[in-house]
Amino acid sequence: xxxxxxxxxxxxxxxxxxxxxxxxxxxxxxxxxxxxxxxxxxxxxxxxxxxxxxxxxxxxxxxxxxxxxxxxxxxxxxxxxxxxxxxxxxxxxxxxxxxxxxxxxxxxxxxxxxxxxxxxxxxxxxxxxxxxxxxxxxxx
Amino acid sequence: xxxxxxxxxxxxxxxxxxxxxxxxxxxxxxxxxxxxxxxxxxxxxxxxxxxxxxxxxxxxxxxxxxxxxxxxxxxxxxxxxxxxxxxxxxxxxxxxxxxxxxxxxxxxxxxxxxxxxxxxxxxxxxxxxxxxxxxxxxxxxxxxxxxxxxxxxxxxxxxxxxxxxxxxxxxxxxxxxxxxxxxxxxxxxxxxxxxxxxxxxxxxxxxxxxxxxxxxxxxxxxxxxxxxxxxxxxxxxxxxxxxxxxxxxxxxxxxxxxxxxxxxxxxxxxxxxxxxxxxxxxxxxxxxxxxxxxxxxxxxxxxxxxxxxxxxxxxxxxxxxxxxxxxxxxxxxxxxxxxxxxxxxxxxxxxxxxxxxxxxxxxxxxxxxxxxxxxxxxxxxxxxxxxxxxxxxxxxxxxxxxxxxxxxxxxxxxxxxxxxxxxxxxxxxxxxxxxxxxxxxxxxxxxxxxxxxxxxxxxxxxxxxxxxxxxxxxxxxxxxxxxxxxxxxxxxxxxxxxxxxxxxxxxxxxxxxxxxxxxxxxxxxxx
Numbered sequence: 001x002x003x004x005x006x007x008x009x010x011x012x013x014x015x016x017x018x019x020x021x022x023x024x025x026x027x028x029x030x031x032x033x034x035x036x037x038x039x040x041x042x043x044x045x046x047x048x049x050x051x052x053x054x055x056x057x058x059x060x061x062x063x064x065x066x067x068x069x070x071x072x073x074x075x076x077x078x079x080x081x082x083x084x085x086x087x088x089x090x091x092x093x094x095x096x097x098x099x100x101x102x103x104x105x106x107x108x109x110x111x112x113x114x115x116x117x118x119x120x121x122x123x124x125x126x127x128x129x130x131x132x133x134x135x136x137x138x139x140x
Numbered sequence: 141x142x143x144x145x146x147x148x149x150x151x152x153x154x155x156x157x158x159x160x161x162x163x164x165x166x167x168x169x170x171x172x173x174x175x176x177x178x179x180x181x182x183x184x185x186x187x188x189x190x191x192x193x194x195x196x197x198x199x200x201x202x203x204x205x206x207x208x209x210x211x212x213x214x215x216x217x218x219x220x221x222x223x224x225x226x227x228x229x230x231x232x233x234x235x236x237x238x239x240x241x242x243x244x245x246x247x248x249x250x251x252x253x254x255x256x257x258x259x260x261x262x263x264x265x266x267x268x269x270x271x272x273x274x275x276x277x278x279x280x281x282x283x284x285x286x287x288x289x290x291x292x293x294x295x296x297x298x299x300x301x302x303x304x305x306x307x308x309x310x311x312x313x314x315x316x317x318x319x320x321x322x323x324x325x326x327x328x329x330x331x332x333x334x335x336x337x338x339x340x341x342x343x344x345x346x347x348x349x350x351x352x353x354x355x356x357x358x359x360x361x362x363x364x365x366x367x368x369x370x371x372x373x374x375x376x377x378x379x380x381x382x383x384x385x386x387x388x389x390x391x392x393x394x395x396x397x398x399x400x401x402x403x404x405x406x407x408x409x410x411x412x413x414x415x416x417x418x419x420x421x422x423x424x425x426x427x428x429x430x431x432x433x434x435x436x437x438x439x440x441x442x443x444x445x446x447x448x449x450x451x452x453x454x455x456x457x458x459x460x461x462x463x464x465x466x467x468x469x470x471x472x473x474x475x476x477x478x479x480x481x482x483x484x485x486x487x488x489x490x491x492x493x494x495x496x497x498x499x500x501x502x503x504x505x506x507x508x509x510x511x512x513x514x515x516x517x518x519x520x521x522x523x524x525x526x527x528x529x530x531x532x533x534x535x536x537x538x539x540x541x542x543x544x545x546x547x548x549x550x551x552x553x554x555x556x557x558x559x560x561x562x563x564x565x566x567x568x569x570x571x572x573x574x575x576x577x578x579x580x581x582x583x584x585x586x587x588x589x590x591x592x593x594x595x596x597x598x599x600x601x602x603x604x605x606x607x608x609x610x611x612x613x614x615x616x617x618x619x620x621x622x623x624x625x626x627x628x629x630x631x632x633x634x635x636x637x638x639x640x641x642x643x644x645x646x647x648x649x650x651x652x653x654x655x656x657x658x659x660x661x662x663x664x665x666x667x
Binding site for chain 1: 155158159160161163164167171174175177178179180181182184220221222223224230233269272
């Protein structure tokens with residue numbers, strides 16, 4: 001996979017996939033999409049970048065280890081579930097904060113935080129697996 | 141502009157009343173484990189913080205489980221349905237005394253293991269996430285004990301299974317991968333059967349909530365009910381390592397680090413036994429009645445073959461693995477009886493078994509550290525080298541065999557009494573024989589490891605030169621935490637009154653789950 005064409009377009013494709021994955025994540029609640037498939041698309045983007053430019057390059061670009069991202073996802077998803085504690089509702093109850101900004105209705109909610117957590121878990125876990133498989137030498 | 145969300149007609153599906161914060165105790169064990177696991181993964185480079193945070197989180201889980209047991213003691217079963225949806229549409233968490241006691245015992249064992257692990261988990265295993273996996277495992281185990289939904293039970297089984305795969309290969313030695321393949325394959329098979337049974341049950345009743353199933357599953361045609369009950373029994377029996385699906389346990393539990401062995405031996409098989417009791421007693425009581433001869437035969441065979449296998453072993457951890465299997469037989473004997481005494485005895489036995497077998501593995505680990513081998517034949521002479529360890533070990537030998545006044549005696553007493561009252565003489569004989577054989581197997585280990593002067597065949601009176609003294613850290617963490625757990629077992633054995641009351645409640649609520657169902661449907665039935 002070391003052709004010039006692929007190496008040239010891969011960063012663009014990866015960037016596009018990452019942006020698209022966030023778009024899919026954010027439209028998720030009422031339309032097709034969500035954290036899981038968004039996370040898969042994002043991790044695929046990282047994998048494409050890894051195939052083209054090498055695993056070391058992806059790790060350098062990500063700054064943090066992908067498994068840390070997965071841990072962060074579990075952490076904020078559970079915290080989102082714990083939020084209803086403050087309004088006397090059961091675990092994982094969705095809390096909504098809906099407001100208007102320049103005529104557009106914006107809905108922020110704990111399900112959104114939960115979904116971002118799922119996104120982080122999927123990106124982190126799948127990227128960890130993909131980067132380990134793409135890696136040739138022993139490297140942890 | 142009116143928001144479209146306000147025009148939705150929500151009330152009929154939602155819980156309207158406020159949920160008191162105190163009711164959250166039923167989800168804390170799971171929520172804390174997940175938060176803790178996530179946090180520890182983020183802190184993967186910080187070894188010092190890993191240990192401190194893991195201990196803090198597991199201690200918090202123990203505290204919430206203690207509070208949960210106290211709540212259930214006072215007010216009966218406690219339930220919470222997630223996301224404000226009314227049951228059976230929302231996923232319920234529900235704890236009666238059975239679930240709460242199992243969950244408490246499991247978290248206490250895990251807390252001891254966290255301290256024990258500091259004597260042996262090296263930095264490589266730290267990097268690969270020993271503590272996050274331990275917390276996830278505990279979360280899966282507590283989730284299985286506390287959930288009120290059969291599909292959710294499957295999810296927690298998976299959480300538990302995935303983290304146990306991680307733990308069993310941690311270290312990456314060849315023998316571990318071999319053990320992991322056997323463990324993984326058999327457990328995947330059991331999980332598939334479990335999933336099939338769930339699918340059938342859902343197809344037949346249209347619901348997955350235990351409390352809802354309890355009222356609907358009675359109307360099932362007998363053939364269908366028997367099929368589903370048999371599938372559940374097979375799946376859970378395999379998970380619990382009951383005969384004839386027991387071979388995977390001694391083939392895999394001796395391969396990982398001793399802390400991991402102790403967690404597995406203490407916790408994992410009990411989840412299978414718990415699930416069998418929960419599903420067959422609450423959801424499919426008529427199915428259990430039809431399967432009673434099968435369960436009794438399985439229990440009898442497991443009770444006898446477990447300790448017999450242990451007698452034949454020369455590997456100390458494999459021998460303890462067979463003792464775990466023998467204990468599962470006693471649990472299934474309680475399920476086969478299906479009476480107040482039977483179920484109460486099984487619950488009490490599981491509590492004892494979680495604590496005692498964890499301690500047994502931990503003590504065996506200290507022996508392994510001193511002798512540098514798992515082979516009983518090479519271990520002789522530890523009595524002279526470390527007398528306190530031999531006392532700890534002999535207490536465990538008596539406790540696991542069920543001799544008074546140790547903890548193992550009381551559940552055996554309940555089970556035997558239940559068997560006598562029900563006229564199930566085969567089970568009574570099996571339970572007593574199980575105790576005798578377990579005593580023989582365990583005291584054989586003790587005699588070979590501690591009493592014999594040196595390795596097998598040595599005639600001289602010289603001390604065993606292969607032994608080494610424990611280092612300071614090993615004394616502090618490994619021996620120290622084992623002693624604490626054994627002390628707890630002795631104290632519980634000497635003051636078993638509250639455990640009797642608790643197991644009585646557990647048996648009562650299993651036989652007549654009205655209070656459990658009322659707790660789950662409290663919101664629906666509210667006028």
